[in-house]
Amino acid sequence: MAGAYDDRDGKIWMDGTLVDWRDAKVHILTHALHYASSVFEGERCYDGKIFKGHEHSLRLRKSANLLDMEIPYTAEEIDAAKDAMLKANGWTNAYVRAIAWRGAGEDMGVSAKRNPVRLAVAGWEWGNYYGDAKLKGAKLDISKWKRPSPETIPSEAKAAGLYMICTMSKHAAEAKGCSDAMMFDYRGYVAEATGANIFFVKDGEVHTPKADCFLNGLTRQTVIGMLKDMQIKVHERHIMPEELESFEQCWLTGTAAEVTPVGQIGDYTFEVGELTKRVAADYEKLVRA
Template sequence: MTGAYDDRDGTIWMDGKLIEWRDAKVHILTHALHYASAVFEGERCYDGKIFKGVEHSQRLRHSAELLDMEVPYSVEEIEAAKYAMLKANGWTNAYVRVLAWRGAGEDMGVSARRNPVRMAVAGWEWGNYYGDAKMKGAKLDISKWRRPDPLTIPSAAKASGLYMICTMSKHAAEAKGCSDALMMDYRGYVAEATGANVFFVKDGEVHTPLPDCFLNGITRQTVIAMMREKGITVHERHIEPVELAGFEQCWLTGTAAEVTPVGQIGEFRFDVGALTRDVAQSYEKLVRA
């Protein structure tokens, strides 16, 4: 599947029914378009099974609750919608995007209590999020934007509006020839990339930022559990930027990123070492188990 995302052949599930791809439209006065009142999930289907699908559906509903929205579909109904979309498109390996948003209605200001909450499920066939970086190691810029204080945003929600500074950071990184950008948090600690969590290795032990002001990714949690089952020591803690010079290996995790090695962040360089390769290979086996 190629071409602009609004002009493709295919089927999208929208508000309870399957419709033609090009018919999946919303009105210009949709509240989410003006005020970012939307939440979403990114998931991958491997060999006909969506990895951690139920957890993603549960998080979608939780994210909506944090934005004072109520998704009008149960977890079971969301799961059925995802598989109906995949079946309609004939996909067994695909990326799945579920989106819930406040639509157009009687309100068109900051308040939107009288507007309906709508939901759609789309998908597409997607390879490595970082291209050949999956093998060679991604190159990251260091963003000037920081993840905000959780008292200013619902940081535990996977909400569309929270990605504005991520888009800006990624654009700046791409302009420098990088794949992505590493972001600090509001205190100056290492936080995450624009759409993925980050891990570091030093002396055979793994260190990863404490997710107290950014999303605790499902892939992040999966990889931590997997490593601990292997007997690998994992430290979830605040990491100072000056520590980057002392780490030997680095990788990113996320549904789109899966496990992607990092070769460079700013001036700091990392090896695509044995532990990084083992984690990537183990994750690949797990999602297809």
């Protein structure tokens, strides 16, 4: 499937009903369009099964609650909606996007308590998020934007509004010929890429930023568990920018990114080493188990 995302064949699950792709629309005065009152999930279906699908459904509801929204569907009902969408489109391998938002209603201002919370589930067939980077390593820019303090945003929510600076950072990176950008946090510590968590290797041990002001990704948690099962020491800690030159390997994790090696961040270079390759291969086996 190709073409603009609003002009495709297929079905999208929307508020309890499967609708034709081109008919899945919202009104221009939808609250989320004006005030970013929406949360979403990105998931991958492998060989007919969504990896950690129920965990994603639970997180979607948690994200909504953090934005003072109550999704009118249980996690189990969201699971069923995702399965119905995949079956309707005949997909066994696909990316799945569930999104909840405040719709149009009686309120049109910052407050929107009287507006309905709506839910939709779409999907598409999607290959490697970073193209051929899985073989040679992605090239990352360093963003001028920083992940904000959890005192200023609900950093544990996968909320659409929190990705505004990610979009700008990725656009700037692509203009420089990079695949993505690494971001620091409000304190100056290494944080994450625009849509993926980051890991480093030094002397056979793994270091990853402490997820205290950005999303603790489900793929991140999965990979940390894998590393511990491999008896590899994992340090979840604050990482200073000047440490980047001492790391030997680097990779990104995320539902879209899966496990993607990094070859360069700014002026710092990394090898696509054996541990990186092993983690990527083992993750691929795990999601298809």
